[in-house]
Amino acid sequence: MxxxxxxxxxxxxxxxxxxxxxxxxxxxxxxxxxxxxxxxxxxxxxxxxxxxxxxxxxxxxxxxxxxxxxxxxxxxxxxxxxxxxxxxxxxxxxxxxxxxxxxxxxxxxxxxxxxxxxxxxxxxxxxxxxxxxxxxxxxxxxxxxxxxxxxxxxxxxxxxxxxxxxxxxxxxxxxxxxxxxxxxxxxxxxxxxxxxxxxxxxxxxxxxxxxxxxxxxxxxxxxxxxxxxxxxVSTNRPTFFPAGAELPATKTPSAGNPSGEPRYVPVVTMTQDHRVLAAPATVNLETLTRYEGSFPAVTLGYGVAPDELDVATSLSAPFGLPLEALPPAGRGGLLVFGRGAPQPESARIPALWPQVTFRKLVDDPEHKADPQSLAFQGNNKAPAVLLQGLTLLDESLVKTVAGPIGSAPSVAALRGRVKVLVRPAALCVDAARPDRGGLVVTPSLTGESADPAESAPKPVFDEGALRRGLGSLVADVRAGCLPLGRYAMIAAYPSGQVWTTPNEAGACAALEGSLVERDKVGSCNRKARPVLYSQGPRAVLEIVPPTTPEGQAACAGGVPVECLPR
Known part of the structure; x- marks a missing residue:
């Protein structure tokens, strides 16, 4: 050959x-x-x-x-x-x-x-x-x-x-x-x-x-x-927008956005020392609700914000997105169905599609090198850093555990909204050779159970199940603080179709000029074209420094070197 x-x-x-x-x-x-x-x-x-x-x-x-x-x-x-x-x-x-x-x-x-x-x-x-x-x-x-x-x-x-x-x-x-x-x-x-x-x-x-x-x-x-x-190909891509990304925010400075520029204020944040509860042995409404509440969460809406829909789907506009109405009027929506395996936190929690990942962007606090927030971190000088989300059925962990869970991407699996829990566990890996394996870092390997009847600390996830799920991507698992920064959101289907926010539809490139703020849909001042706020730089997770003395002390030693630029 x-x-x-x-x-x-x-x-x-x-x-x-x-x-x-x-x-x-x-x-x-x-x-x-x-x-x-x-x-x-x-x-x-x-x-x-x-x-x-x-x-x-x-x-x-x-x-x-x-x-x-x-x-x-x-x-x-x-x-x-x-x-x-x-x-x-x-x-x-x-x-x-x-x-x-x-x-x-x-x-x-x-x-x-x-x-x-x-x-x-x-x-x-x-x-x-x-x-x-x-x-x-x-x-x-x-x-x-x-x-x-x-x-x-x-x-x-x-x-x-x-x-x-x-x-x-x-x-x-x-x-x-x-x-x-x-x-x-x-x-x-x-x-x-x-x-x-x-x-x-x-x-x-x-x-x-x-x-x-x-x-x-x-x-x-x-x-x-x-x-x-x-x-x-039987499905469209898992097109989504994080709830709230289309809305203007108040000026809120952060490590990734020191000026507090409103259009860069993240829709969800998590401290780098965030700890979650361990999954309960006894599953009921109280314990599952308590467990779910220990995670940061983001809700993904199907498609784009309602006020942006006409522009997003118009074939005469730049985007021409194939977005259909939700059932019964159409076959639009995010497909939520089983992946045929449990989550590493508990064998009772099924893993679902779409698989949602949060990937670290290149640090650009002044928003000049990458004004659209598109550039993923990961080259010979800096590792790729990713967190996996936990997709829920009907926006509820109780319903996810109770089921039933569909096993195919059918019309019955379509949803207009999907809630995703953010795991405080980052995979830091060589972007060019992820097959060599990387480090999974999490603030604590054990935690208090979500069931008050269990007094002893428990593992927050099954390390063996984690390694089986991620395969060769994992070489080591260690306790430590998470890398600070802004993280893009990526939803994936088993077909390989993905959708990422932020994307080019949501902000102006340098050559297009600066954003012209308008009601519902923005524009660019140098080369006019629609800007979909729901797909823009607000559509990220930001990991921020600890807010408590205990967290500051825990992170005083810094982030593991495997997770930092070299």
Missing amino acids: QRTPPLRPSDPRSPRATSTRAAGTAARALACVGLVAACTVPIDDTRNDKRLFPAQGVIRGTVTYVGPRPCTRDRHVVGDAIILAFDRRNPPPPLGIAASAVNFAVVPGDTLFANEPRTRGAELSCPPTGEIVSVSAPFTMSPLAGASYSLVAFYHRSGRFQPQFRYRNQPEAGDLAGGYVDQRDADLNSGNPSYVPKYLPVSVGTPGPDDTFSIPPEGALTDNVPVTIARV
């Missing part, structure tokens, strides 16, 4: 040449014009091969689509096949923490459906969905560093895929998904709604120690990779 052809960078077939030739020539030409001076464009000198860029890797293969015929408009097929490459050591949620793909390839619908009849009008024309077709086309992805990759793919039937925006960069209901997967394993799990496909490895480069790969001087080509897109 893998070979390393002896192609020179100047050869038009070269992996490096195909991806850099046009961009590099254009960039150098612009540089010459900008300097208004004579300059020499470097060439590949065979006698003294001083390369401008190191050799890179390429994945080449065939994408096969099996599904309904596509829609057409203006003599073109609507939609594209999107092929995403993820480092296998760091998959996307719900299996890993990757926030974006390493690279991606696009096969236009016109190429994939070369023989599909096209309509000429400006109106969208979609054939009956009952007719199934099978078509194929080649794809090439480059440049790639040496690594083992997973290829995730989907066909975006609406043609509105925009990889640079979080609100338009994933499949929606009616799209088709797939990848380079273990089809036998998928067939065996065809009836499991919580099944996550098993992606087969695509290795690029020469294998080395510790699951690493290197690119030889002549480049590396992994050829004949078969990607299949055939599974219809």
